[in-house]
Amino acid sequence: MKSMSFGRTFTAFAAVATMLATGCLARPVGQQPPTTKVNFTSTVSQQAVDKVDLLIAIDNSASMGDKQEILKDAVPNLIQGLLQPPCVDRETRIPLDSGEKADPSGNKDDNYGCPQPNSEPDFKPVGDMHIGIVSSSLGNFGGDVCPPDRRRTNDGGKLVNINGKDGQKNPLAPLDFLAWYPQNEENEDKKRHPEPEGGGFQTIGAADQIDQGGITPNFQNLVIGVDQTGCGLEAQLESVYRFLIQPDPWDVVRLDNFQQADLGEGIDLDVLKQRADFLRPDSLVAIIMLTDEDDSSADPLAVGGFGYAFMARSFPGSKVNRGTSAQGTTAPRGTSKCETDPAHAECTSCGFASSCDPNSESCQKIKQDVNCTSSPIQGQSGPGFDGFYGPTDDDLNVRFHRMKERFGVDPQYPLKRYVDGFTKFRVPDRTGEHTIREGANGQRLISDYVGTPKCTNPLFASKLPSESGDEICLLGRSTRSPDLIFFAVVGGVPNKLLHFDSSGTPEASERNRISNDDWVKILGRDPANFDYEGIDPHMVQSVAPREDLLGAGSATSARGQNGTDPVHGREWNTAKKDLQYACTFDLTTERSCATGTESCDCTDDQSNPAASPNPPLCATDGSATQIKAKAYPTIREFQVVRALGDQGIIASLCPIQLDPQRKNDPDYGYNPAVAAIIDRLKNALTQQCLPQKLRSAEESATGTGLPVPCLVLVQLSPDSGQSCSSLGLKVPDDAILKVFKEQQKAESGNTSAEGAIDLSTLETCELTQKAVPPGETCANDSTLEWCYVEKAAGTTKNPAGRCPQALIFASGTSILAGARFSLQCIQQFGANEASGDTPQGSSSGGEQQTQSRKH
Structure with a gap:
């Protein structure tokens, strides 16, 4: 009809x-x-988009140095892709065979430098851009795993402005971010495009040529400056949320007299000032996250104010030492129901056995649960032993995976917090995150996370607070809408699950899109409800060898026998201190582990092969030389990407190839990630x-x-x-x-x-x-x-x-x-x-x- x-x-x-x-x-x-x-x-x-605010969130924990170098190599393509888009045929939208690029100093009258009359820029070159970097280190959230006196374990969600490896600030980034501000017709409008402090960068510059100036080498230096000396319990998602979204970022987390976390009333004004300087109300906002591990931080107020305990070496009430007393104590197990049905109401923590109401039926079920009545230490039982993990079953390095199944509680912030933060006009301040009331004995009764949206989301605010006394919650609305916010994660996932098409044709864009069937292979059918049916075995988080992958080689193979699986080599003996890998890739420069170099993975004791991990990363001659790098399944980050639909972008941290002679190829390093990101941004730019x-x-x-x-x-x-x-x-x-x-x-x-x-x-x-x-x-x-x-x-x-x-x-x-x-x-x-x-x-x-x- x-x-x-x-x-x-x-x-x-x-x-x-x-x-x-x-x-x-x-x-x-x-x-x-x-x-x-x-x-x-x-x-x-x-x-309409004539401003871009680009935030790069980089994991700065150990083992990230190699990935940061690869990202550094991808920076020129990212910069050129945004500032010098290709000239395309007006009719077919295919880039010209001549390879000509648009000129960011051009204008509509000169077609931005593209040959007339039959071509034009793929999109108008970006002429006003801020580039900032945050790390994954937010400290201990009330715990004590990361030494507070150690350099870079708590960057506070603030912009990281370190010029390469020298540890000094980049003087060309006076506000701790880089500003691209070329001399062009649009930037003559100072009301719409105010001149950045210091004047900004007017030239793109050559890769690695820092002496020639330009935004490209300065951006590369900031990437390398992030380094890999941060906290091992990474707060990838919360660092981004803290910098861009949290209306009132806490100043410090303390413990009260009842050992509950207290966020206090203080506000980190440095975060507010940097946010106000960096974030414009009418820009496109793109967040690009680079990480090789899953999000691993806790909500301090979770579990009645004891969420921080999962980031502490010694778990409150535990007497089960992890090796020696200096290594701390283990956490309580989940009830037996958690092993088969984590979403069930009877899946909870054995830790509640000592504090629940003994007159309630639910409390009696905990006290009588088989997991909660057995001690991991022979000859010792009772409070502090019964219901706790054994000395080798709760290593801090692997604590933050499948937490509800293993511990009966999940102390992490719900993923809805981050999805709402990127999409909703209102978000909670600290008082809206949990309902808190005072109990009879003065102890605070803290609810689970509720996230009552009380405040204007800073991402959608017209004017941001920057100093003490400014309104921080009830802000006016800006003109930005959710479709101008993009979140890309370059993380642990096999490239085979992403089917990258490097042809550069208009059709390639659609072929590179991730379908629902693809997402099932990456995350499972319904990971939020613990349904992992259909997941690719490489994406399963496990300390034990994954049975579906054992055909590629024994998990107890000798060092240098790296297996036959093209994605990750083989499974390995983690000794319950590490997770199996999502993918691995060849290093461009081999690394000797003989001197005990931090973040080197081939340091096992060959005199005791049975106890040696022998990961599939080492030289085939059996020496203590690392020839491969690895990435773990980054499940939580990818769940946020999936929930964002077209505003989310996924890419693999494991490059397809790293041939130094082919750096300009579409499949080199993180070029596929850059291509996917730019392709998605085009819709907002064209x-x-x-x-x-x-x-x-x-x-x-x-x-x-x-x-x-x-x-x-x-x-x-x-x-x-x-x-x-x-x-x-x-x-x-x-x-x-x-x-x-x-x-x-x-x-x-x-x-x-x-x-x-x-x-x-x-x-x-x-x-x-x-x-x-x-x-x-x-x-x-x-x-x-x-x-x-x-x-x-x-x-x-x-x-x-x-x-x-x-x-x-x-x-x-x-x-x-x-x-x-x-x-x-x-x-x-x-x-x-x-x-x-x-x-x-x-x-x-x-x-x-x-x-x-x-x-």
Whole structure:
């Protein structure tokens, strides 16, 4: 059934304005009722992103030095990819054979240096960028595993500004981050693009040529400066959250008289100041995390205020020494139910046996559980022994994996904290994370994590606090929307699970996307509920050899016998002090472990082979020489990536190849990761990909330009001096405008805060749609219009680029500086017509939030 025209749809808006309350527009249909209705709203960009804030989160624990060197090699490609995108054929969107790059000092008039008239930049070169680095070290969270007096075990979630290996700050980063600010036409607008302190970098510079200046070698030096001397219990996710999102980052974690963690009332003002300097309210924010291990930090207030205990050498109440007393004591086990059903209510910690109410049924079950009534030490039993792990069963190095199954509790922050932090407009401050009340004896009764969202998320705030006395919670809303935040993790996963396509064609982008089936192989069917069915055996976290991988070689093989598995070699004897690997790769420079070098893995005692680990990383001649590096399954980080959908990016820490003669090849080092990251950012830097087709197959097949059932509303900047009438744009129907402004009012947050904008007060116009046939575009028109574009069947004409379909703004809309654009659509299909994929969060009649973006 053919749907009716957009013109008829628009005339019906006033009569059905209540449909806008669901965030969608109504479209009349033919006489036969449709079988499927797909509604969606979408944030749209008018090539509006002209600032990028890039945060690199680097694991600085032992063994990361080699990976940092590889990242250093990838920096030039990352910089060039953003600042000098390739010139592409206007029609096919394929890079020119000549390999020409766009010029970041150029402008629209000179086509940014791309040959005219048949080519253009793949996207407009980034001309205003901040680059900062945070490490994974946040100290002990109230515990004592990482020596506080040791250099770099607690970077506090602050920006790491260390110039290479010399330990000194980079004087060209006066605010502890690098600023890219070339001399170009856009940066002449000092109101929109204020000049950074120190002037920023105007040249890209050559790799490793620090004496020549330029942002590339300075970025490389900051990467190497992170080093590998940090805390071994890595806080990868929390470090990012602390720097970008936590409204009130704690100053210090102390223990009270009851030995419960207390975050106090102090605030780390240094974090707030750095955040305010680094993060702009209207930038694209990209976080790139590099780590070889799983997220391994605790919520100090978890488990009734004893979450920190999992980061302590000696667990409170335990008498089971881990080797000697100097090595501390072990943690309590989980009840027997945890071994088969960790989500069950009876899965809990044996540690509660000494403090639970003996009159309750649940307490009696703990006290009588077989795991909680047995001692790991022969001849010793009772409190401190019964229910605790044995001396060799709870090494601190492997404590943070599958915690609910092993300990009956999970003291880590829930992953929802981080997903919400990247996507929600409001987040909890410290008082909203846990419900705390005082007990009869003065001891605090601390609930599990609740995460009540009380405060404006700093990622979506118009003005950030920077000093004592500033409002930190009820901030005004900025113009940034969640689709301008990207989170990439380069972590422990086999490359074979990511099927990297290095062809560089528009189709390669889609082939590189990770499907639901791929995610099952990486994480399992439902890891949040402990369902790991379908997971690739290399991604299983285990101290013991994984049975499905034993065919590649014995776990007790001699040193140098590295197995036959192309992903990780073989399993090995971890002695319960380490995890099996997700993947390994060849080092470019072999490392001698004979001197006991820290983070060297081939230091085992060959005089006692049975007790030696012999990991599959050592020279084949049996010497104490390490020839391979490794990565462990980074499960929690990847779970966040998966939950973020298109805003999440996954890549492998184990390079496909490291041939120094092939550094420019697409599969060298972390070039695949860089390519995946830049490819995903393109959608925010160029056209707006749409989640499904807005024309039926019949409509597209006609080859004519039929309008699509969408409306684009433009909210003009109050600083532009523009109006709908002066621009020749129509004011939307009153009924539509009323509901839209109500939505915008709700989105505005605290409009009384300094710098806040009441979005409902912005003048709103309707942007005209230009209907174009498949294969055509309005991109180069000088009018104030937008168009829906799709590839023309049987031709190379693909104005949507790598997208199946996209929204394009005419070049004439560039005069709408500071404007916000909002797209709302409805599509209806008749019987036997496919609707395509429904975007995540969509429904046929449920409420959806309209989002906007500022230009």
